[in-house]
Amino acid sequence: MDPIYLIIVIILLGLAVLDLSVGVANDAVNFLNSSIGSKVAPLWVILTVASVGVMLGTLFSSGMMEIARSGVFHPEMFSFPNIMVLFLAVMLTDVILLDVFNSLGLPTSTTVSLVFELLGSAVAVAIFSIWQANAGDLIEYINTGKALAIISGIFVSVAVAFIVGSSVMYITRIIFSFKYRKTFRFFGALWCGFALTAMTYFIVFKGLKNSPIVATDFLYLVESNMLRSLLVTFAGWSILMALLQFLFRVNILKIIVLTGTMALALAFASNDLVNFIGVPLAGLDAFKNASATLASGGSIDTLYMDALNGPVKADIRMLLAAGIVMVLALWFSKKAKTVTETEVNLARQGSGLERFSSTPLSRSIVRWGVDTNRFFNKWTTPSFREKLNSRFIIPEQIEEQGVSFDLIRASVNLTIAALLISLGTSLKLPLSTTYVTFMVAMGTSLADRAWGRESAVYRITGVLTVIGGWFITAIVAFTVAMVVAMFLAWGGKIAIFIALALVGFILFKSSKFHQKRKLAEKANATLIEDESGIVKTSTTEVREVIGKMLDIYHQNVKGLTRESRSLLREIASKADELYLNYKNKRTYEVVPTIQSITLKELDIEQEYVQIVDYTYEITKALRVITSDSSLYIENNHKGFNNEQEEDLEDLSKKVTNMYKTYIGMMEKSDYSGFATITNIRDEIIEQCAKLTKKQIRRVKDKECSTRNSILFMNILNETKTIVLQSVNLMKSQRNMILTVKKLTDEETKKKN
Template identity: 50%
Template structure:
């Protein structure tokens, strides 16, 4: 067995581990609304989410995000160099994501894989230039600088845009429905459900159908040309159906919205983020096949053919979907990460996970000052009317849901719309960041952050955002360092690092482990 076949086997084993730690972190994006509102028993929520994950994985386009992103130009690297980069990326990714899972912090699996590729490629590219094996004079010539800047800009764009729009839509929704839902749901519930599910269906069309391997160009063209008609039809049918079910069977309209949104978001995340976990190993395997067929030395075989798109075999998508589905059911860390987001958006009081700090206190003071000015502009009568609409005394009790179905519906609806618009306009929005910040903006607008808890909640949000930035920096530095070790230590260094990573994962997931 040659050394590079050992490397490929290690990468395929790491892919399974990466699927486990990856979906444990990504689960927060599609579980937080359903879990926080307790729309159904947890096993029902997990069942719906698991079905969405499996469908999303199986019907994914399977296109290797690594190749599409174009973080580095593979034509500058030999097969031997590429394998070092891929090993460094996967070993780093599995440890980094598991660290975030252990801390209960959500992060972006896309940002982690991109900056790991960047870090390893920069280090190996620097060594390639130093050996005089390329005409490039600077490592920047080997890297797609525009893509890196785009991703960083996307982080800040996602945070600001999602938080603001989530807050605005939630404020308007609460003003309309208040916390006393029964009478208003009977009157407006079917209409609200129709609007929300139409937005969610639009998201499914844009994000799901566009990425599906089963959607032909003709079908995509027809859908694009008739999107308005389709959405109008969905709105009318859903509104009438919900109205009929509400009157005959007593269906709560918002429960349908939350469960449908959970399935759709789970499907979209699986379809799009799956390649973050299996893209590198599959590309490595196909690189190995190309090298074997060439008969050229590993250090002399340049990887020009990786510049194109590489499709994942359907069987591997099926296996990946099964691994992600099982993980969703059994992972305690998925629950831990989800609980962090739920607690930050909790309507009532409770034990705060994060400590306050100077920056959080400064932001809260500035927000209170802005609120006083806004209240003065509104006038006394309007202030009283708004205060009455936002009263929730005794409606959300300790031990009950963290927030109600109105907020859960807004979280899913706004996140779906923003991600769909971002996809259509090709904006660099992070789906993880959008989902989390919409939930936080809605929490603020819903007055979930009271005078006593505001500093702790703001501190928690700042910690999560800081963690996102550290994901990029940590992924870049750690992957570059691991690539350096493997480059000089060879395949057996990679084997040792793989075994160390597996030991850490075992210790982290063993029964009774708490930190």
């Protein structure tokens, strides 16, 4: 046998390990978001519980392995060489696709990606086979009936999960309300008993059916006495929960959430393990079959993969090894945390920085919701509405705990998602765990009124973005897998090594992008607790933003004089990023920051608000200058003449001098010479007026074109805005420091 096939098998197994890592990074959000969002326990406890669930789930997954072998195509139509190319194209595409989505922090469906990758790769290899043989029909190669059933099941699960999640959450909240402790004393044990019984039924009674470690006689005994088993299970769990609640004062909701986390991790591993190792194990079995054929004197070129149609009994050692890799990725993957943050952010109860903006579609949906609510109010009595609304009032102590949602919602999220996924697994339907858990979480957050008028439009945009990403996943997975498979089939051994090198390069760049993004988020994160914290944070930010603005302004002048498109594009991007940071800060962070701290001096809060406002106005003006300059040079307009360049450079030096003078004052904490700053400001404003007159003279003398003049005068006008707002910024920062110093001196006098 050609050694290339052994190399392909080794590559497939290596990619399986890599795919498990990036796959868990994507799917960790499915079973971690409820525990993390409700802060049910320390992170290490949550990860430990989830790890146990993952390891158990790997042992229940062998029945799903058939999907990768015969769920999308007919393996008996593919020769051994062609099916190895098919499998390799699927794995190469899957690793890249999942890693890209992880780097962007967007949860995507590993099931959807696998199904469409298999479909795209199978179509490409089938077309290549038909072209080689000059005979055949594409429809004979694809298992269209089963593929359509799988795809339709995946997409139907979106609606089912959302409707079931929102309905159950709405009823649950009406029963318990946010002030659930009193009601929970009477019904909590029954609620938890029902939840645990449901998890036990679907995960144990149904999940064990496909497990290679459970005896058939035991399964028969359980199924023969199912009703009795369920009643005994419900009674046992309810009694145990009641004992823990009343005798040992245990918060049994935490038990439900942690158990649900383990159950959902188990359901994820049992249902989704096929997405990561199903294809490599199928490739390994194909290789073993080809080796046996060669040993008996046969030819692998005419060997068709009928053997892959048979039932699968996965090697338990392989399953355990896969489980270990998944657990390690769960603990150490930074991208898993990024994806988890996205879903928790969309489902959180409180306000804060919204990651997504609004769209016409999301605004229309919100308007429809508002109109529906008005119609409901019109046909219900005030007393009924008041009683209903009282069930959704959030106590202040819950808001102060800093959790994204409470334990009641977390338990509903986990229970419903685990039931739906386990049901799909028992029916051998490769439901998308991402679809199900994400839509359940979104349904419960909607029913829990987490999407208020202040945030609904942004949350809906986020949901639509994620769902749109799933559809894009399907299209991209099909297309890329088809292109890769065609390239591998046509290019042979050389194409395989080129594809591997390309995958390595993409993974390297993706990792760098993710690191850069997280560093930027960390730099923007601030923690303000008191006067000293807000002053320290504001002083640091003023120093940093002055440095960034000065660099951008100076580089913009340099880019114009050199007519450098690349430099102007780069600084325009930096200016835009700086502007968006302070736009978000001004919109979402200022008010929550003021609400979260208690200051003795309102003047400090006022100066803090003004600092953010002034910085926002400066970055907005800077953004106008850089974007206009970049567009001007990008359109190949004639650059500035020597006189204009000298004028801008001289202006840039004065702006630099103003900033450096103030930085010196900050470093010495001596603002006695602040009049120097105002004098420089007046000089710059006067110089801008003179330069405007000079430009008008150039226009009259027809020395400059219209676009040239417009850009030059826009730079002067925006520079005036920057200078004026910068001095205001400096005054506010100075006043803040002097106020704190005054308070400190007064406290010192009182002590003495």
